[in-house]
Amino acid sequence: MSSAIIDEETVVQNREEQAQPLSRTLDVAISSFLVLVGGIFGAAGYLLAGFADVDRVASWVASGRITSTEMSDLELIDAVYALIWGSGVSLTLTGVMLVVAGIAFFGFQTRARRRFDATGIVSPSTTGNAILGAMVTIVASFVPFSPVIGGGVSGYLNRGSDSSAVRTGGLAGLFATVPVVTVFAVVIWSLLGSATGLTAIIVATLAVSLMISVSYMVGLSVLGAYLGTHPSFVDAFSDAE
Template identity: 90%
Template sequence: MSSAIIDEETVVQNRDEQTQPLSRTLDVAISLFLVLAGGVFGAAGYLLAGFADVGRVTSWVASGRITSTEMSDPELIDAVYAFIWGSGVSLTLTGVMLVGAGIAFFGVQTRARRRFDATGIVSPSTTGNAILGAMVTIVASFVPFSPVIGGGVSGYLNRGSNDSAIRTGGLTGLFASLPVVTVFAVVTWSLLGSATGLTAFILAILAFSLIVSVAYMVGLSVLGAYLGTHPSVVNAVSTTE
C-alpha cells in the first residue's frame, strides 16, 4: 500500500473521529472568556492611558526617580509620557480585539453548528479553530514554544490536508501576533510623536524584531497545526523513542 493511500486513510479516519462540532457550552465558555479577558485588558489600558500625565512624569524626573544619561530632561519627560500613554492605548486596543475575537468565534461556531444540524456533516471552521488556537497560544505564552501548542489545537480541531494545516496554523500565528503588533505600532507611533523621536537605526531594529517575532509565531503555529492534523506523526515519534 502506497504512502499516499495511507495518508488519505489517516485523514479520512481523523475526520470520522470528529462526529460533531464543539458543544454549545464550550463555545459559550470560550467566547465569554475572550470577552471578559478583553474587558480586563481594555479597562487596564484605559486606566494606564489616564495615568499618563506630563506633570506627574515631570515630577518624577525632577525628583530623580527617572534619569537618563542619553537624554535631556525635556526629552526624557516626552519619552516616558509617550511610552506610558502608548502602552495604555495598545492594551485598550488589544482588549477590543479580544472582545471582537470572542464575538467572531461564537458567530462562526454557531454557523458551523447550524450547518451540522441541517446536513449532519461536520464542516470545521478554520477561522474559529484559528481563534481558539491563538487563545491557547496567548494563555500558554509562559511555556516555551507555546505557538506549537496553539497550532496543534487548531490543527487537531480542523482535521484536514497539509494545505489545511498550513492555512489553519498560519491564521493561528497571525491572530496570536496581533497583540504584539498592536503594542509595537502604538508605542512606536507615540514615541515618534515625542520630542526625542526615533532614529532610523533604532526603528529598523524594532521593525526587524517585530518581523522575527511574527515569523516565530506563524512558523511554530504551522508546525503545531501539521502535527495536530496528523497525530500519527506524533505517535510515530513516540514509538521510535
C-alpha cells in the same frame, strides 16, 4: 447491504468522529473567557492611558526618579510620557480585539454547528478554530514554543487535509500576533514624537523585534498545525483523551 454502502457509511462515520464541532458549552466558555480577558485588558489600558500625564512625568524627572544620560530632560519627559500613553492605548485596543474575537468565535462555531446539524456534513470553522488556536498560544505564552501548541490545537480541530490544517495554523499564528503587533505599533508610533538619536535606535530595535516575533509565531503555528493533522500525532492525542 452492499460492501460499497458499508464502506461509504464507515467513511462518513470516521469523518464525523474526526472533526465534529465543539460543544455549545465549550463555545460559550471560550467566548466568555475571551470577552472577560478583553474587558480586563481594555479597562487596564484605559486607566494606564489616563494615568499618563506630562506634568506627572515632569515631576518624576525633576525629582530625579527618572534620569537619562543620553536625553535632555524635555526629551526624557516626552519619551516616558509616550511609553506610558502608548502602552495604555495598545492595551485598550488589544482588549477591544479580544472582545471582538470572542464574539466572532461564538458566531463562527454556531454557524458550523448549525450546518452540521442540518446536513450532517462536517465543515469545521477555519476562522473559529484559528481564533481558538491563537487563544491557546496566548494563554500558554509562558511555555516555550507555545505557538506549536496553539497551531496544533487549530490543526487538530480543522484536520481533513494537510493544506487545510496548515492554513488554519498559519491563521492562528497571525491572530496570536495581533496583540503583539498592536503593542509594538502604538509604542513605536508614540515614540516617534520624540525624535532623538536614542529614540531612533529604540524604534529600529522594536521594529526588528516585531518582525522576528511575527515570523516566530506564524512559523511555529504552521509547524504545530502540520503535527496536529498528522495521523500519528492525532492518534497519540486521542489516546491521551
